[in-house]
Amino acid sequence: MRAAIPDRPRLSARQRTVRRRWLVGLFLSPFLALTLLFFATPAIITIALGFTSLDMSFQGGFVGLTNFRGSLSDPLLPRVLLNTVVYVSGTAVFSLSLGLLLALVTTHVAERVGRVFRALWLLPRLTPIVVYALLWLWILDPTSYGLLNTVRAWLGLPPVDLISAAPRLVIVLVSGLIGASLGMVILTSAIRSIPVEYIRAARVDGASSLSVVRYIILPLIRWPLAFVLVFQSLSLLTSYDDILLVTGGGPFYDSTVYALYIFRRAFQSGRYGYGAALAVVLVAVGAAAAALSWRLLNFKQMLAAPKIEAD
Amino acid sequence: MVPDLAQRPRTLGDVAALARRASWRGRLGRWSLHVTLGILSLPLTLPYLWLVTAAFSTKASFGLVPTGFTLRNWRFLWEPNLGFVSGTAGRLPNVWQVVGNSLILALGTTITVVVVTTLAGYLMSRHGFRHRERVLRGALMLQAFPGVTLLVALFILLRVLGILNSLVGVLLVIASLHLPFALFVMKGFFDGIPWEVEMASMLDGASRLRTWYSVLLPQVRGGIGAVAIFAFLWGWTDYIFVLTFILRRTSWTMALYLSAVIGEYRSVDYGLLAAVGVFYMIPSLLFFLLTQRHLVQITIGGAKA
Numbered sequence: 129m130r131a132a133i134p135d136r137p138r139l140s141a142r143q144r145t146v147r148r149r150w151l152v153g154l155f156l157s158p159f160l161a162l163t164l165l166f167f168a169t170p171a172i173i174t175i176a177l178g179f180t181s182l183d184m185s186f187q188g189g190f191v192g193l194t195n196f197r198g199s200l201s202d203p204l205l206p207r208v209l210l211n212t213v214v215y216v217s218g219t220a221v222f223s224l225s226l227g228l229l230l231a232l233v234t235t236h237v238a239e240r241v242g243r244v245f246r247a248l249w250l251l252p253r254l255t256p257i258v259v260y261a262l263l264w265l266w267i268l269d270p271t272s273y274g275l276l277n278t279v280r281a282w283l284g285l286p287p288v289d290l291i292s293a294a295p296r297l298v299i300v301l302v303s304g305l306i307g308a309s310l311g312m313v314i315l316t317s318a319i320r321s322i323p324v325e326y327i328r329a330a331r332v333d334g335a336s337s338l339s340v341v342r343y344i345i346l347p348l349i350r351w352p353l354a355f356v357l358v359f360q361s362l363s364l365l366t367s368y369d370d371i372l373l374v375t376g377g378g379p380f381y382d383s384t385v386y387a388l389y390i391f392r393r394a395f396q397s398g399r400y401g402y403g404a405a406l407a408v409v410l411v412a413v414g415a416a417a418a419a420l421s422w423r424l425l426n427f428k429q430m431l432a433a434p435k436i437e438a439d
Numbered sequence: 440m441v442p443d444l445a446q447r448p449r450t451l452g453d454v455a456a457l458a459r460r461a462s463w464r465g466r467l468g469r470w471s472l473h474v475t476l477g478i479l480s481l482p483l484t485l486p487y488l489w490l491v492t493a494a495f496s497t498k499a500s501f502g503l504v505p506t507g508f509t510l511r512n513w514r515f516l517w518e519p520n521l522g523f524v525s526g527t528a529g530r531l532p533n534v535w536q537v538v539g540n541s542l543i544l545a546l547g548t549t550i551t552v553v554v555v556t557t558l559a560g561y562l563m564s565r566h567g568f569r570h571r572e573r574v575l576r577g578a579l580m581l582q583a584f585p586g587v588t589l590l591v592a593l594f595i596l597l598r599v600l601g602i603l604n605s606l607v608g609v610l611l612v613i614a615s616l617h618l619p620f621a622l623f624v625m626k627g628f629f630d631g632i633p634w635e636v637e638m639a640s641m642l643d644g645a646s647r648l649r650t651w652y653s654v655l656l657p658q659v660r661g662g663i664g665a666v667a668i669f670a671f672l673w674g675w676t677d678y679i680f681v682l683t684f685i686l687r688r689t690s691w692t693m694a695l696y697l698s699a700v701i702g703e704y705r706s707v708d709y710g711l712l713a714a715v716g717v718f719y720m721i722p723s724l725l726f727f728l729l730t731q732r733h734l735v736q737i738t739i740g741g742a743k744a
Contacts, residue, residue: 151647152568159559159618166615170592171584177592237472245476248483254723256676258697259716263486265705275485366585369679387587394591395683407588415583
């Protein structure tokens, strides 16, 4: 083959190696430089910082495990951990149920209608988070101007300040409406890939719509369901920008989840070292949870989702 | 079918009744599904409708129904000194300067991500160089560190590098944290080009660089478009990083501007808030309207929360 290229100058093996190295360097170095400097380095700095007492004045030295030991007696942490459990599990289940419901309904109406509603539910994901938070601030406005209190006024109920009354419910709702679209999109394509003969056969046998959903569709999409639940829970562990904007983590620490607690300790109290130590624990917990669910749920099979195997 | 059945009148009656009932039930069923969808979507449709109507009406801040058309809510566009921000005891920056900053951040992120991943994606897809596996595995492993857990370290790193408070610093951070993901997307697009295309170009005497630039890049236009749109939105909508790394008011982006206006005017002038919100949302809305049809497929790849 090589002999068939007359114009190309023959290169010695050494020249070819040099050329190759040069090429790899040219194409790869921007990627390597940026990821090493702004991703890998901060990851290492975070771990190192966790063992220091660095604070707002940028002073502090190596303190060993003090930060990690100190977190065990942090009086706020039990409440923060409880908030995190409620937020992550509540939001994951709420948005998965909503996403499943949307996927089921939009696949059972005319395609035109279904597409419009699916697009509508993707809107929160594309909306800048500050604008999305503004919508919620209006919905939840404690005076009679907000949507919630307008509706309550129609029903003859007094206005409420839901952020003070039920802060955890608020953060679940706020994140849940963004999260629903992930389940909706993945489950829609999972439902679409179910062979239509299965459903027709059940129909002929006299199955109602609900039994078709219960006995045919749900069992066949269990892998995508599990995937969405796990993936979403893991990303919720580290998400807090919507909470910060809508409730600020308050009242007091009542809607502060773990990731937001790191932010508040580091940037509101200026305890960088302690914040970094908490972040290291979060990374460890997240990685362990990811590895565990990888094992438990047989990830290889899940990666094949939304394709469905009929067995 | 029908003539056959016609010879058995009893059955025909049954079938006709059954058919009538089925179509009636079918219509009812579909109707009730539409109603379910509509009600389910109210918590979304109402707020977005409110946002748009409130931005153009005089007193829409009071509930849902707009009261009269006005452009006064948009005065932040031509009255640069809108008001005081109580917390910081200073004027809001000029909105056009803020838009400029946001564009620098969003376009800078876009260019960085696209250039870096089209280069690296090609190499990863086509070359079996020595540390290829190691680089790919490293990129995957870094995903265990979500950006928010690195916030403290990045703050200190930018401070040491002297690019705290600068848009360039923020854009490099946002771009870098998304590079591994974008690399895998781009690599996927390069993987889809048949080898023969590249081979033909090289046989014609083009260099690797030339082949990459004039033969392969046009083939991955779709991938470049998708990555560019995502990168633009990452930069345009970011809140946490600008909040943490930008302290100087002259470097504010739209996210910081809107949150300052919310802090100042919440419950007082929802019309103004809504107008700023709609203004800030324009690029996202354009993207939404243009790609609505393909959105469902696109977002699978870019799913976040």
